[in-house]
Amino acid sequence: MRRLTRQAIEDLVPYPPGKPIEELERELGISGSIKLASNENPIGPSPLAVQAILDRVDSLNRYPDGSCYYLKKKLSGILGLPQSRIIVGNGSNELIELTIRTFLEPEHEVIQAFPTFLVYQKIVSGAGGRMISIPLSEFRIDLDAVSAAVTPQTKMIMINNPNNPTGTALGLDEMRDFLADVPQDVVVVLDEAYIEFASDESIANGLLLSDTHPLLITMRTFSKLYGLAGLRIGYGFASEEVVDYMNRVRQPFNANTLAQAAATAALDDREFVSRTLDVVRDGLAYLYGQLDDMGLPYVPSQTNFFLIKVPMGADRLFKRMLREGVIIRSMASFGLPDYIRINVGLPEENKRFLLTLKDALEEFESTP
Ligand SMILES: Cc1ncc(COP(=O)(O)O)c(C=O)c1O
Numbered sequence: 001m002r003r004l005t006r007q008a009i010e011d012l013v014p015y016p017p018g019k020p021i022e023e024l025e026r027e028l029g030i031s032g033s034i035k036l037a038s039n040e041n042p043i044g045p046s047p048l049a050v051q052a053i054l055d056r057v058d059s060l061n062r063y064p065d066g067s068c069y070y071l072k073k074k075l076s077g078i079l080g081l082p083q084s085r086i087i088v089g090n091g092s093n094e095l096i097e098l099t100i101r102t103f104l105e106p107e108h109e110v111i112q113a114f115p116t117f118l119v120y121q122k123i124v125s126g127a128g129g130r131m132i133s134i135p136l137s138e139f140r141i142d143l144d145a146v147s148a149a150v151t152p153q154t155k156m157i158m159i160n161n162p163n164n165p166t167g168t169a170l171g172l173d174e175m176r177d178f179l180a181d182v183p184q185d186v187v188v189v190l191d192e193a194y195i196e197f198a199s200d201e202s203i204a205n206g207l208l209l210s211d212t213h214p215l216l217i218t219m220r221t222f223s224k225l226y227g228l229a230g231l232r233i234g235y236g237f238a239s240e241e242v243v244d245y246m247n248r249v250r251q252p253f254n255a256n257t258l259a260q261a262a263a264t265a266a267l268d269d270r271e272f273v274s275r276t277l278d279v280v281r282d283g284l285a286y287l288y289g290q291l292d293d294m295g296l297p298y299v300p301s302q303t304n305f306f307l308i309k310v311p312m313g314a315d316r317l318f319k320r321m322l323r324e325g326v327i328i329r330s331m332a333s334f335g336l337p338d339y340i341r342i343n344v345g346l347p348e349e350n351k352r353f354l355l356t357l358k359d360a361l362e363e364f365e366s367t368p
Helices: 021-028 047-059 069-079 092-103 118-126 143-148 172-181 240-249 257-266 270-294 314-323 347-366
Strands: 086-089 109-114 130-135 154-160 187-191 216-221 234-237 305-309 339-343
Touching: 021 314, 047 257, 069 086, 069 234, 069 257, 086 092, 086 240, 092 118, 092 154, 092 187, 092 216, 092 234, 092 240, 109 118, 109 143, 118 130, 118 154, 130 143, 143 172, 234 240, 270 305, 270 347, 314 339, 314 347
Parallel strands: 109 130, 109 154, 154 187, 187 216
Antiparallel strands: 086 234, 216 234, 305 339
């Protein structure tokens, strides 16, 4: 019988459909659960963004501004780049997909350092490309090993800095040396979804690298620092030529009206940004201290999330904590079956996570 879809699609595994929290709570007979599983901003959306949405609601009968004029104008001022070097997407996920649709032929290879954001593999496989995964070294991206894996078939390299799920970051100098070695016809995607959380100022930053490689594309998002994950909006910057090619592939109305307005306003919300950074940095320090006291190893992070090594298996702990209404992420699907990933929550959420974890550990010690 003739195959229904393209071969590459046959081989894909669907993203596991999560249930809405309300439905999960109903099934488990619990309420007031907390979610620390998706690296979201725990304090809510930027209030200036919310106001901007309310102000634009009446214009929803109109299509969005396909050029994202005001958002790009604001970004252009902040980044110091002309608008022609900026592209806006329906989340940075869309920009990853756009890059692959713009540059990848089915026979091409893409290199990533693994574990990393699982979406790269999914999109590359879906496009019929071949993903080459280079293992991390002590939770860090091994740029020498990534360089060594480049072949004439390599079309693209995906670098997530800081890296999800490890939270570790590459230095500016090592990234500069790496880029100098990458062949000029290989596209380098630098996904900086979490860069604003980094406290180490010496880490790599696409803005400082934007002229070091002709096909470097840096991507950022409003989903994390600005608390707008539900709206779906992100941006990228690259050379004018690269942005021009990506714009040819992009759907004209890919970024919706409310998302554009909210993102533009959020960029002015200094109070919200500084409150978010305080919550994340204070939360990390608190959680690290408590985990030290409990003797649990963790991977220090430059982001709003981090990995914790647990003695009873991550999947088992995930299920145990879910029953108590604490939603964490097992790293088994990232090839790290003894690790969980949590994002920093509100102070009371961090406390509740630790209490639930302690209970689970005690239970495990009595019945391993
Ligand atoms: C590394 C990385 N890149 C991109 C994204 C997605 O960002 P967006 O919500 O802008 O699509 C995430 C979200 O979890 C992420 O972890």
